[in-house]
Amino acid sequence: MTVKTPNSRYAADGEAVYRRRFVKKDGRDLFLYGYQPHTLPPLDEDVGAVAKGGELRFHPLRNEWNIYAPHRQNRTFKPSAANNPLAPSALGWAPTEIPFTDFELAVFENKFTSLHSEAPQPSEIDSVQLRRAGGRCEVIVYGPEDFGNLYSMGQEKRRLLLAAWNDRYTELYDQGAEFVLPFENRGDEVGVTLHHPHGQIYAFPFVPRVQQDAMNAFGKGYSLAANLQDFREDYSVAHAGGLTAFCPPFARFPFETWIAPDKCTRGPWDFSSDQLDGFAHLLGDVTRRYDEFFQRPTAYMLSLHAAPRSADDRFHFTAQFYPLLRAPGRVKYLASVEQSTGAFTVDVMPEMAAKTLRAL
Structure with missing residues (x-):
């Protein structure tokens, strides 16, 4: 528009x-x-x-x-x-x-x-x-x-x-x-x-490096849509309007949660009315689940990863939540290992995080 x-x-x-x-x-x-x-x-x-x-x-x-x-x-x-x-x-x-x-x-x-x-x-x-x-x-x-x-x-x-x-x-x-x-x-x-x-x-x-790397991966054939089918049983948190909220098995933060359309879509500008409804619902639903589990307003970073200008139709939109808590009352600090190497130490298995959030 x-x-x-x-x-x-x-x-x-x-x-x-x-x-x-x-x-x-x-x-x-x-x-x-x-x-x-x-x-x-x-x-x-x-x-x-x-x-x-x-x-x-x-x-x-x-x-x-x-x-x-x-x-x-x-x-x-x-x-x-x-x-x-x-x-x-x-x-x-x-x-x-x-x-x-x-x-x-x-x-x-x-x-x-x-x-x-x-x-x-x-x-x-x-x-x-x-x-x-x-x-x-x-x-x-x-x-x-x-x-x-x-x-x-x-x-x-x-x-x-x-x-x-x-x-x-x-x-x-x-x-x-x-x-x-x-x-x-x-x-x-x-x-x-x-x-x-x-x-x-x-x-x-x-195009920042993270988004360039994602664009390269999609360009080489990585399919998030195919993976979403594989993730559905163990890693999903909620579904609405053709979108899924899930804790990716490769999450870097405890309780990291993504929202993605089930079919490859470059950005929310291409969503149908049902998808917009589903996306809007899941943004609120994930926030609710976090606050209920952590028993407080949850500290998090939320970012929308849509296709860069130069990306083609293989780029798959995601909205990514990175909580800064690993348990009620416990902060997840990004300390020397994470900052120095980019290799994150994750304290909660993503499948257990998904099970916990799904149950709320």
Whole structure:
């Protein structure tokens, strides 16, 4: 889907969804998504300098590009509720990132961005490969409430989130991104500094090594769809709408869980209405199971692995949850072995993790 006009209406598989584009005074985009048109007048805004990305440096021993963005050291860190930058703005209070008194779901360009379309050309360093940190970083705010999660927000809001994700996929790829990664960090153990429910979207000017390796594997004939049939009995957690939530037998984190369509599909932009319903349901269902098992709001990393721009139809979409807990009250630390070698030590067998989550 492509949205071209401010506050335009488009159909997300039969659902009427509206998007309003608002340009903030500092030049950053703000998109407001909802089932009703957003027509509220804007309130006052803070106007300050916006960082325009850092630089990319190539690691010759790991064959990967990394992002250097020292300006992010000054990003917002665990503000009080009164200074929550992701809340709606209110008359008489300090302006927030969203200068409206209400909204359903919002996406805005990150003020403390790692990647930016106007990133400067880095200075040369002998024997080091450098590139501009082009691209874009966005924050996606799930709603005006400063509490909640992917389960408690409900199916209707999750479907709106999917519509926003798919719209951003389309526009960012149209703008030249090589890979687009929607993701969510949840919990102090992951390093979250803003606890208002939200995620982020990175549009990369290159295909990161992990996604390039996956693209190579699919290109050489690896079939996740075939494996899903083999995994079904011992590793599945739940099914809905033609998608399966499962703990892969090659998981690197205890209780790592993936969601994937049963048939090879490049990304959620190609999902049917039933698949979108199933995906939305499973996002909430996995979150519920985690919180029930770990007896607390579970710290995790969630990332959507859709096809890069250059991938063909053999690339199989997955959404991957990496919990940072290995048991109730016990954190899974990524220590020397994992960080130094990439060889993870997994404390829970994936088949037992799947059995435990499936039983909830």
